[in-house]
Amino acid sequence: MILMERPFIFINSAMSADGKISTKERKQIKISGNIDFKRMDQLRAGSDAIMVGIGTVLADDPSLTVKSPELQDKRIKAGLDENPVRIIVDSNARTPIGADIFIKGKGKRIIIVSESAPPKKIAELKEKGEIIVAGKDKVDLPEAMQELKERGIKQLMVEGGATLNWGMLSNGLVDEIYTFVGNVIIGGKTSPGFIDGAGFMEKELLKLELMDSEKIEEGILLKWKVLQK
Ligand code: NAP
Numbered sequence: 022m023i024l025m026e027r028p029f030i031f032i033n034s035a036m037s038a039d040g041k042i043s044t045k046e047r048k049q050i051k052i053s054g055n056i057d058f059k060r061m062d063q064l065r066a067g068s069d070a071i072m073v074g075i076g077t078v079l080a081d082d083p084s085l086t087v088k089s090p091e092l093q094d095k096r097i098k099a100g101l102d103e104n105p106v107r108i109i110v111d112s113n114a115r116t117p118i119g120a121d122i123f124i125k126g127k128g129k130r131i132i133i134v135s136e137s138a139p140p141k142k143i144a145e146l147k148e149k150g151e152i153i154v155a156g157k158d159k160v161d162l163p164e165a166m167q168e169l170k171e172r173g174i175k176q177l178m179v180e181g182g183a184t185l186n187w188g189m190l191s192n193g194l195v196d197e198i199y200t201f202v203g204n205v206i207i208g209g210k211t212s213p214g215f216i217d218g219a220g221f222m223e224k225e226l227l228k229l230e231l232m233d234s235e236k237i238e239e240g241i242l243l244k245w246k247v248l249q250k
Contacts, residue, residue: 027166028177031197032186033064036215041207042183049081052203054238059089064199066092068178070106070131070169074185075115078122085180086126104128106174107150110185112159114138114146123149131172133165162192187218190227195247198229204239 035052036042043050053061065071066087077083085107087093093103104126109116112135116122122130130150134143137158146152155165169177179189189195200215221227233244 025163025167026170027163027194028069028170028174030166030177030179030189030195031064031199032179032181032189032195033061033199034181034186034215035201035203037203037205037207039206039208040214041209041212042181042215043080043213044207045209045212047076047080047213049083050207052205053201053240056237057201057240057242060237060242062088062092064178065105066096068105068176069174070108070176071178071180072108072110072185073180074182074188075109075111076184077180077182078109078111078116078120080182082121083180084121084125086128102128105178106131108133108169108177110160110162110165110188112138112156114142116146118145118149131169133160135160160188162188162194166194183213183215183217187216187220190216190247191218191221193249197232198243198245198247200243200245201237202241202243 034042035057037052071085073083073085086104097103106129107122108131109122110133114134116132131153132146132150133153133155135156135158136154143152153165153168155161155168179185228248229245230248232246235242
């Protein structure tokens, strides 16, 4: 068996007490407070790359930059770009050219597309970042992760959303999960949960080991290790 080389990968997410990461309007909402925000910023600054799905780009238009000037300085002094590489998983190259990821902050961007992405759109996105092609109609995540490792990415932070989280976990591509569970209920069967996608059958359930838990403001941070099958 050939073992696949990939980065160390973790998911960081904020969810409601009922496991939702957004409301049914599918727009970014504030679930955690300043302390958790700083923790997230530190995780970003300490990673080689941050990755999101196209659903999150279209819904929230995040810049995914490191916000603290001190953390940016620390990266620059270490010979790094002020921001980690920002990556979008986008099979059909739907990322808008004017997305904040391209506009805000310095640093590299990578758009991972599939072979079925329109060449014209790929050519436009090439002006904004590097393109990785992996998979026929949909991004082949294992292949893409291998490619990222080959490009020098050793630590990858995944920041959602629900569908990409499923894609990564169901392909056995996640080492650790950090979830901040906030003191709010969102509800709604169409509101995205922490993990959406097809879901596991009973005999396939993914097992986790609790590494740590910490009360932060009015919520709790849970750190899980994913036990690979
Ligand atoms: P998403 O997970 O960001 O992106 C999913 C999209 O990625 C898919 O629809 C697919 O689109 C693309 N993709 C390509 N290859 C894939 C693969 N192999 N596996 C999985 N996905 C693949 O979108 P989402 O599920 O709609 O989540 C967005 C919601 O999450 C928003 O409401 C946002 O506010 C919320 N969010 C919350 C947090 C939080 O921490 N609270 C963080 C991030 C996002 P294509 O087929 O077009 O490629």
